[in-house]
Amino acid sequence: MPTIRVRAVVSGNTTEVQSLIQHPMDSGFVKDSKGQLIPPHHIEVVQFEHGGKTVFTALWGPAVSKDPYVKFSFKGGKKGDDLKVSWVDNKGATDSLTAKIQ
Amino acid sequence: MRNRHLILIAVALSVIAFAGVAFAASADDFKVALAKAEAADKQAYAFKNQWTTTEDDLKKAKAAAAAGKFDDAVKLAQQAEALANASIVQAKEQEKLWTEAVIR
Amino acid sequence: MNEFPGAIPGAPDCARRMILKTAVAGGLAGLGLAASAMISPVYANADAKEWPQSAFKEKNQAAVLKDLYGKSEAVASDKINLDAPEIAENGAVVPIAIASTLPKVTGIAILVLENPNILAAAYKIPDGTEAAVSSRLKMAKTGKVVAIVESGGKLYSATQEVKVTVGGCGG
Amino acid sequence: MLRRIITAVAIVVGTAQPLLADNAVNPQADFKAFRKYFTERFPKVPLNDFVNGPYSMDAGLRKQWIAIDAFPPYEFAVDKGKQMFAKPFKNGKTLADCFANKGIGIRQDYPKFDAKSGQVITLEVAVNECLEANGEKPLNYNKDDMAAVTAYMAFTSRGKPFDIKIPNDPRALTAYKKGEEYFYTRRGQLNFSCASCHVQNPGNHIRTEVLAPALGITAALPIYRSAWGGMGTTTRRLRSCNSQVRGLPLAGGDELYRDVEYYLSYMANGLPISGPGARP
Numbered sequence: 001m002p003t004i005r006v007r008a009v010v011s012g013n014t015t016e017v018q019s020l021i022q023h024p025m026d027s028g029f030v031k032d033s034k035g036q037l038i039p040p041h042h043i044e045v046v047q048f049e050h051g052g053k054t055v056f057t058a059l060w061g062p063a064v065s066k067d068p069y070v071k072f073s074f075k076g077g078k079k080g081d082d083l084k085v086s087w088v089d090n091k092g093a094t095d096s097l098t099a100k101i102q
Numbered sequence: 103m104r105n106r107h108l109i110l111i112a113v114a115l116s117v118i119a120f121a122g123v124a125f126a127a128s129a130d131d132f133k134v135a136l137a138k139a140e141a142a143d144k145q146a147y148a149f150k151n152q153w154t155t156t157e158d159d160l161k162k163a164k165a166a167a168a169a170g171k172f173d174d175a176v177k178l179a180q181q182a183e184a185l186a187n188a189s190i191v192q193a194k195e196q197e198k199l200w201t202e203a204v205i206r
Numbered sequence: 207m208n209e210f211p212g213a214i215p216g217a218p219d220c221a222r223r224m225i226l227k228t229a230v231a232g233g234l235a236g237l238g239l240a241a242s243a244m245i246s247p248v249y250a251n252a253d254a255k256e257w258p259q260s261a262f263k264e265k266n267q268a269a270v271l272k273d274l275y276g277k278s279e280a281v282a283s284d285k286i287n288l289d290a291p292e293i294a295e296n297g298a299v300v301p302i303a304i305a306s307t308l309p310k311v312t313g314i315a316i317l318v319l320e321n322p323n324i325l326a327a328a329y330k331i332p333d334g335t336e337a338a339v340s341s342r343l344k345m346a347k348t349g350k351v352v353a354i355v356e357s358g359g360k361l362y363s364a365t366q367e368v369k370v371t372v373g374g375c376g377g
Numbered sequence: 378m379l380r381r382i383i384t385a386v387a388i389v390v391g392t393a394q395p396l397l398a399d400n401a402v403n404p405q406a407d408f409k410a411f412r413k414y415f416t417e418r419f420p421k422v423p424l425n426d427f428v429n430g431p432y433s434m435d436a437g438l439r440k441q442w443i444a445i446d447a448f449p450p451y452e453f454a455v456d457k458g459k460q461m462f463a464k465p466f467k468n469g470k471t472l473a474d475c476f477a478n479k480g481i482g483i484r485q486d487y488p489k490f491d492a493k494s495g496q497v498i499t500l501e502v503a504v505n506e507c508l509e510a511n512g513e514k515p516l517n518y519n520k521d522d523m524a525a526v527t528a529y530m531a532f533t534s535r536g537k538p539f540d541i542k543i544p545n546d547p548r549a550l551t552a553y554k555k556g557e558e559y560f561y562t563r564r565g566q567l568n569f570s571c572a573s574c575h576v577q578n579p580g581n582h583i584r585t586e587v588l589a590p591a592l593g594i595t596a597a598l599p600i601y602r603s604a605w606g607g608m609g610t611t612t613r614r615l616r617s618c619n620s621q622v623r624g625l626p627l628a629g630g631d632e633l634y635r636d637v638e639y640y641l642s643y644m645a646n647g648l649p650i651s652g653p654g655a656r657p
Contacts, residue, residue: 005448005452005453007448014336018447019448020448020450020453022453025344027344029322029346044252044254044256044257045252045253045254045256045257046252047250047251047252047253049250053332054250054330054332055332055334055335056329056330056331056332056335057252057256057329057330058327058328058329058341059256059257059258059327059328059329059330060326060327061262061323061325061326061327062323062344063318063321063323063325063326063327063343063344064327064341064342064343064344065298065299065300065342065344066298066450066606066607067450067453068341068342069340069341069342069445069448069450070339070340070341071303071339071340071341071447071448072329072335072336072338072339072340073335073336073338074334074335074336075334075335075336086250086251086252087252088251088252088253088254090254092254094251094252096251096252150627150631150633151564151624152624153565153566153623153624153625154565154566154620154623154624154625155566155623156625157625185566188566189564189566192563192564192568193564196562196563196564199563200558200561200562200563200570201561203561203570203572203573203576204407204557204561205407205410205411205414205576291437291440291441292437293437294441295437295438295441295442295587295603295657296603296657298603298604298606299445299450299603300441301441301444301445303444340444342445
C-alpha cells in the first residue's frame with residue numbers, strides 16, 4: 001500500500017498541494033511497553049516536483065507528528081500535470097508517488 | 103566466660119527467631135491472604151466489576167511473595183481484598199441506584 | 207495491521223524503489239546528459255543529504271538559525287501570520303500554519319522552544335511557490351512556537367504561545 | 378397497535394424479570410427524554426452536529442479538527458479496510474459476502490438484534506462472526522485491522538441516519554435495558570458511570586479532555602485518536618472509558634459492550650454516521 005497520499009488542485013494559476021504520509025515519526029523520547037526507548041525513526045526530507053523542478057522541500061525532524069501532513073501552494077501547475085512526491089527517512093527507507101494535478 | 107558468651111548468643115538467636123514468628127508474615131500467611139483476596143476478586147468478576155487497582159495490588163502481592171517479602175505481600179493481598187470487596191459493594195448498590203441517574 | 211507497510215527497509219517494494227533511486231541519482235551525476243536524453247522531465251528523489259542534521263540537534267534559536275541560514279538574528283515581523291491553537295487538543299498533533307506577505311521568501315522554519323530539540327521543521331520555498339505552509343507538530347509542553355521566515359536574505363520571526371495539556375513528545 | 382404490543386411485551390418482561398420489575402422497558406419514551414435533554418441543554422448545537430463529539434462543544438477544538446480533517450489521519454485505515462474487504466478468504470469468499478449490499482452503506486443498521494442467537498450483533502462482532510464462519514481467524518477487537526474494516530464500512534455510510542431497531546422480542550428489550558443499565562452504572566474505583574461524563578458533563582473538561590455528549594457518540598466510531606497515536610474501535614473506546622475510571626475493561630465482544638452500544642446507537646437514531654472520526 002502506498003505510504004503517500006497527495007491531493008493537488010489547481011485554481012487559476014495556483015496549485016494547492018496537500019499531502020499525508022504514513023510514517024511512525026518516532027521521536028526517540030518515548031518508551032515502549034518494556035520500558036525501552038524507541039529509537040528515533042522519522043522522515044528527513046520530502047520533495048515535491050513539477051515539470052522537472054522542485055517546487056517544495058520539507059526538512060523534518062522527529063517533532064513532526066505521526067503520519068505527517070503538509071500543505072503548500074505553487075504557481076504554474078495545470079490540470080493533468082504530474083506532481084511527484086518522494087521522501088526519505090533516517091533509516092534510508094524511501095517512497096515516491098506521482099499524482100495528477102486536478 | 104565462654105559459657106556466658108554462648109548463652110548470650112543463644113538468647114540473641116531466640117529473640118530473632120521469636121521476632122520471626124511474632125512479627126513477620128510467613129509464606130502460609132500470604133497464601134491465606136491471597137486466597138481471601140482472590141475469592142473476593144472472583145466475586146467482583148462475577149459482577150463484571152473488577153477494579154484495575156485490585157488487579158494491580160494482586161500482581162504486586164504475588165511479586166512481593168516471590169521475592170520473599172511476605173510482610174509486604176500480605177499487606178498488598180489484604181489491600182486487594184479490601185478493594186475487591188469495595189467493588190462488590192459498589193456493584194450491589196448500583197443494581198438499584200443506577201436508575202436514579204437515568205434521563206427522564 | 208502492519209502499522210507501517212511501505213517503508214520497512216529491505217522489504218521488496220522498498221528495495222526496488224531504492225535501486226531506482228540510485229539509478230536516478232547516478233543519472234543526475236552526469237547532469238545535463240541525463241536531462242537532455244530524456245523526453246519526460248527528470249525527477250530526482252528526496253535526498254537525505256539535504257537534511258541539516260546539526261540544526262535539528264540544537265537547543266537554542268540562535269544556533270538553529272545559524273546552522274540553517276548562516277545568521278542568528280531574526281526580527282519580529284507583523285507580515286508573518288502564525289496560526290497555532292491557543293490550547294492544543296493534544297500535544298501529539300498540533301496544527302500550525304504559517305503565511306507571510308514578505309517579499310522574496312526562500313525559507314520557512316518552525317521552532318518549538320520547549321521541545322528537547324527546538325527545530326521542528328524547515329521548508330525551502332523556491333521561486334514561484336507561495337510563502338505559506340501548514341503542518342502538524344508535536345509539542346512536549348506549553349510554550350512558544352516561533353515561525354522564522356527567510357526573506358531577501360534576512361530573517362523575520364513571529365511568536366505564539368500554545369498551551370499543551372497532554373504532551374505529545376511521543377506521538 | 379405496535380406500541381401496544383411493545384408495552385404488553387414490556388409488562389411481561391417486567392414481571393418475569395426482577396431486574397426490570399420497577400422499570401418497564403420503553404425505548405421510545407427513553408429516546409424522547411434523551412433527545413430532549415441534550416437539545417435543551419445545548420440549544421445552539423445543531424442536532425446533526427452532536428455526532429462530532431467534543432467539536433460540537435468547543436470552538437477552539439473545532440478549528441483544529443477542521444484543520445486536521447482537511448486530510449485526516451484515518452485515510453490510511455479506510456484504504457486498508459477497503460482492501461481487506463475485497464481480499465478473498467481461503468474459501469474464495471470475501472468479507473463483503475457476509476453483509477447486505479456487500480457491506481457498503483450499511484453501518485447505520487448496526488448494532489442489530491439477532492433473533493437466532495438472541496444477542497445483539499455489533500458491526501465488530503459481525504465482522505468477526507463472518508471471519509470465523511469462513512474459517513478465518515477473528516480480528517483483535519481493539520484496533521488495527523478491525524478498525525480498518527469498520528472505518529471503511531463507516532466511510533461508505535457517512536451521512537446515513539442511524540436506524541437501530543429494537544424488535545418485539547423480550548430478549549431484544551432485555552439487551553436494550555441491560556445496555557441502559559451498563560451506561561448509567563457507576564463502576565471503577567473512581568465511581569464514575571458512562572453517564573457521569575457523557576450525560577452530566579459534556580462540554581466540560583475532565584483533566585485534559587473536553588467530554589463528548591452521549592447523544593450520537595457511537596456515530597463517529599471508529600476513531601483516530603491523537604492520544605492513541607492511531608485508530609481505535611468502539612470496543613477500544615469502551616475499554617478506555619473503563620480503565621480511565623479504574624475499572625477493569627471487559628473483553629471485546631462481551632455481551633455488556635454489545636448491549637451498551639445497542640442502547641447508545643438507538644438513542645442516536647436519525648443522526649448521521651460521521652465515522653471514521655478524528656479525536657484528540
